[in-house]
Amino acid sequence: MTENGRSPGSEPWHPEDPLYGDQGWGGQQAEAGQTPYGGQPQQQYPQQHGTQQQQYPQQYGTQQDPYQQQYGNQQDPYQQQYDEQQRQYDEQQRQYEEQQRRQYEQQQQQQYNQQQYNGGWDTGQYSAMPYGTAGADTYGGQQPGYGSPQEADYYATPEAYPPPQPPGRRQAEPEPAPTEWEAEAPQEETHPFFTGEDGGDDDGEDDNDPGESRRGGELRGKTKTKKKNRNGCACLVVSLVLAGGLGGVGYFGYQFWQGQFGAPEDYSGAGSGTAQVEIPKGAGLGEIGNILKEAGVVKSAGAFVSAANGNPKGKTIQDGVYLLKKEMSGVSAFEMMLNPISRDNLIIPEGKRNIWVYEQIDKRLKIKAGTTKKAAEANAKKLGLPAWADDNKDIKDPLEGFLFPASYPVAKGMKPEAVLQKMVARANQEFTKKDIQGQAAKLGLKSPLQVLTVASLVQAEGKYQHDFDKVSRVVYNRLKPNNAETVGRLEFDSTINYIKGDSKLDLGAVDELRKINDPYNTYDIKGLPPGPIANPGLAAVNSALHPAAGPWYYFVSITEDRTLFAVTNAEHERNRKKYEEEQEKQDQ
Template sequence: MTEYGRGPGSQPWHPDDPLYGDQGWGGQQAGAGHDPYGQDPLGQDPLGQQPYVQDPYGGQQYPEQYPQSQDYQQYPQHGHQPYPQQQWEGQGHEGGYPQQPQGEAQHAGGWDPGYGATDPTDPYARPADPHTGEHPDHYAAPGAYPPPEPHYARRQQDQQPGYAQEPVAAGAGAAAPSSPAETGGGPTEPEPSEQDDRIRAFLAGDDEDDGPDEEPGRGRRNKKPKRRSGLACLFTAVVLVGAVGGGGYYGYQFWQSRFGEPADYSGQGTGQVTVEIPEGAGGAEIGRILTDAGVVKSSGAFVKAVEDSGKFIQPGSYTLRKEMSAAAAVEMLTDGSANGLTIFEGMRNANIYAAIDKKIGLKAGTTADVAKREAKNLGLPDWADDNPKIKDPLEGFLYPARYNVGKGTKPEAVLRQMVKTATAEYAKYDLAGEAKKLGLDSPLQVINVASLVQAEGVTHDEYRKMAEVVYNRLKPDNSETYGKLQFDSTYNYIKNQSKTDIGLDEIKNYDNPYNTYFYKGLPPGPIGNPGKDALKAVLNPTHDGWFYFLSLDSKTTKFTKTYTEFQKLYNEYKNQKKG
C-alpha cells in the first residue's frame, strides 16, 4: 500500500498524482515488485516471507497488502518487529504501522461492496463518492494541507531562480492556506524551503519586521532591506578603515623612529626665542630643550647635527629662532657673534657689566646696579667678601669663559651663571690649605694674588715668577720694598684704566686702599678675574729670589733680584721710548 492510497498492490501511479513521473534515483520507473531505490530487487521481505514496497519518503519498507476480509491476517512474527515504530503525522497513532480500529466503519448506511468500494484495512484509502463513484482528493479541498514533497524535489525547486513557494494542489482550483486559522489547524512549522529563505534573508540583511510586500501572482515575499543594516555596514566599514589607518600610522611611526631619518625643519627659522642650556647638558638633553621651545622639530635631528658638526655647545642663555633646521640651530649655538659673550682672563667687572648691557640690549649701567644690589644673592662662596673695604664683592668671581647670552635674558641670570662657574673652578683646589702654605690669610687672598699676576704677566712662566715677586714683597722684613707691592695695575684698577707710564709722584701720593704704592700688603680684594693658568701659577710659584720685573715692549717681561738691576732695565726702557 502506498502513502496516497493508490489501490492495492504495486499499481502504476495515476497521472494526476503530484509525484507522478518519479523515475527513482536511477532515472527509470520501477516495475511492480521492484525496489526503485536500489534495495531488494525482488521486493521481498528481508526474511524471505513477503514482498515489500519501498516508501519513497520514509526510508522504510512496508509489506504489500492485498484485499482481504475484515479479519485480515497479520504477518507472522519472526522474533523481531519488522515495522519500525514512528509517529504518523495527522493519524494519532503510535507504535509502528497504524492499525485499523476495532469494529466496522459505517459509510452511508454500511459497506459498499460494489463500484467504488474501499478496502477497510487500508487507512489511506479514499472512499468513493456514492453518486459519481470517483475517489475525491482531499488535498485538493480549499484549506487542505498540501501533500508532502520529496526532499530532492524541494532542493531542486529551491535552486530554481525566482521560485515561489506555493502549496502543491492535487486538483484544479486548490487554494493555499494563508494562516493556520484558515486551515482549521493549530500553528504549523514553515516548509523547509521557507526556512532556507528566512536564513538567506537574515544573512542578506532583510528586515523581517517590515511586513510582506507581495507581488501579484507570486507567493514569495519581497523583503525590504533593513535601513539599520546599511548603517551597520557603514559603521563597520568606518571602524575597519579607522583601524587599518591607525595601525598603518603607528606602524609608520615605529618604522620611522627605528630606521627612518629623524624629523627636521628646513631653513633658518623665524622670530626669536630664548633658551637656557644648563651646565653639563648633553646633546640629547639640549635637543629636548630646543624641541620643547619649538626651535627644532626633534631631538634626534639635533643630536645628529651636533655629531656631524663636531662642535661643543657651551652652557648659557641663547637667542634662537623658531622652527630652525637642526644644522642651523647648531651653527647658531656655536657662533660667538650671535649669542656668545666671552669673558677674557684678567677682565675687570666694570668691563663685564658693560658687555652684558650691550649684549642683552639694556641701558648702560643696568647690570652694574643689579650686581651691587644682588651681590649676596648670586651664589658667592662663604669665604668671599671678607673685607669691608672691597670695592666690588663680585670681582674675581665672574669667571673667564664663553657664555651664551640671548636677548631677553635677565642680567642676574648671566651673573649667577658666571659666579657658579667660578665657584666650581675654585672648588677644584684646596684654597684654604694652599693659603696657609703660602702665608696667606684666606682663600680670597689666593684669588687676589692670582688677579695681580694675571694683570701684569703674559705667559705661564711669567705668572710663576710674578707670584714669587708678590710673596717676597709681602714679607714685612724685606729690605727692598718693606712690605709694599708697588704694582701699577692696582692704581689702574682704581682709575679703571690701563696705563703703563704713570708718574711716581702721582701714584705714591694717591690715598686709596687699592693703591699698593700707598698701602702695604694686598689690596682688599681682587682687581680682576684671573684664569686657570694664573691660579695654578700662584699655587706653584718659583723660588729664585725675584723682587722686580719690567716689560720693555709690552710683550716680554724681564726679572731682577735687586733694585740696582731693576734700575738698569728701567733706563734701557726710557732710552727705547726716546729713540
C-alpha cells in the same frame, strides 16, 4: 469464495494474509498493534467446512489450518525477533551508556514525537494507533504480543529500541559511538554562519512543511536559498568591517612607525628672521633640539639631532646664547651654531674688573647704565658668595674676583641679578675644584680670599701667561718679612690703576704715588690689598697656588716674548733701560 476462506484461484488466502505472496518483508506486513483481519481472531479451518474440504481434500482434508500448523503452540516468530533485538539493544546500551545516553535519548524522543507507527498493510488505510496502546490480539489471544494488554509494551519508554519498520519506512541505523581518538579529532564546522544554513525560522517557513521531510537526521526537500543569501550578505558586511578595522590599525601603525623610525619633520633652507635661544650648560642634543623647536628655529627636535649625529662635531655645541634664524633646516641650524659668530653670549675676559662687567651687562640687557652696578651693591650677600668672601671692611666691591671669566648667556629680558648669580656660581665651582681654602695655609696666607687676591695681581701684572709662575714667585718673595728690597711692599702699578679706574703704564714718580691714601695703594701699605683687584682666570689661580722657585724681586716686560726678572734693584734698573730703548724703537 468465503469471507475468510480461500478463493478457487491460484493465489491462496486473502491479500492481507501474512503468507500471501512473499512471506517475508517483500510483501506488506501488518503493523504492530493491529491484527491482520480487521481485529477479528484468526479462524481455524476444521472439517465443518465440508464444501471446501471436499474441494481441496489434499490441501486441507482433516489437517489443521497450515497457518495454525506453522505456528501451533510455538511463540510468535515476530516476538522472538523482537526479543532478540531487545537483548542486543540492552547489551549495546550498557556498552555506550556513559558516552551516548543523553544524545541518544534526545534523538529517540524526537523521532517518537514526529512519527507514529501506522498499522495495516499497504491497502491505503492507515491506523493512527501509536505504540503502547492496547490493540487486538493478533493470534487470537494465544500469545501475548505488542499491543496486548497482558504484557507491557517494549517500545513505550524513551530508552526502548525502535520497532521494526516496513521497508518503505526503514531508517538508517544510528552511527556507533566514536572511539576515544575519533572524539578528540577536530570536528567539521557546522555553525550556520559557515555552512550557509540558517538555524532559525527567520523567513516564517514552517518546519513541518510537507515539502520537507527528515530521514536519518538529514534535511530533505527544498533548499532555503533566501537564508543562504542573507548569510552571504552578513559575511560580506563582517568582512568589510574587519577590512576597515585592519585599515585603521594599519594607518595608525604607519603614523607610529613614522614618528619612531621615519624621517623627522624638517624645514628646508637657511631660514629667515632672527631668533635668540639660550642653551644651558650640560644640555644634550635632544634638549637642544627641543629648545630650538620651541623657539621656531627647527620644525622638529629630531631634525636637529639627526643633523648633529651625522657630523663629527655633533657633541661640541657649547652652552650660551645663540642668534639664529626662524624655520631653518636641522643641518643649517647645527652648522650655524658651530660658528662662533652666532653665539650671543656675554664673554668675560680674564683680568677684567667688575666695573667693566657691569657695563657690559647693562648693554646686553639694554637697560639704563649703572643698573647692574646698583643691583650688585644691593644684592651682594644674596648672590651666593662663599663664607670666606668679603672678610675685610676695606673691600671696595665684595663681588670683585667672583665674576668668573667665561661665556654667559645674557639675553634681553633677563634680570641683572640673575646674570651675576650665574657668574658667582661658576666661580665657586672652579675655586672649589682648586681647593683654595685648603691651600691658603700652606702658602703662608691668612685666608682663601688672599689666594684669590694674589691670583688677581698675577693676572694684572703678568703681561703674558707664560710669565705667571715667575710673577707669582715675585709676589710671595716681596711678602716675606725679611724682604730688604721693598721692605714688604708690593709696589704694583696695577693697584694704583684699580684705585683710579685706569690702565696706564706710566703713573709718575714713586714718591707721588705713595701719597695716595687708599687701602689698595701697594706703594704705601705693606702686604696685600684688602681684596682682589680683578677677576683672575684659572691660569692665574694655578700660578698663585703653585709659584715658580726663584729669588726674584723685580720684573719688567720688554717685548711680548721677553720678560726680564731681577733679584736686586740695580739689576732691575738696567732692565728698565732696555725697556725704554725698546719703546723708542717702536715709536720710531
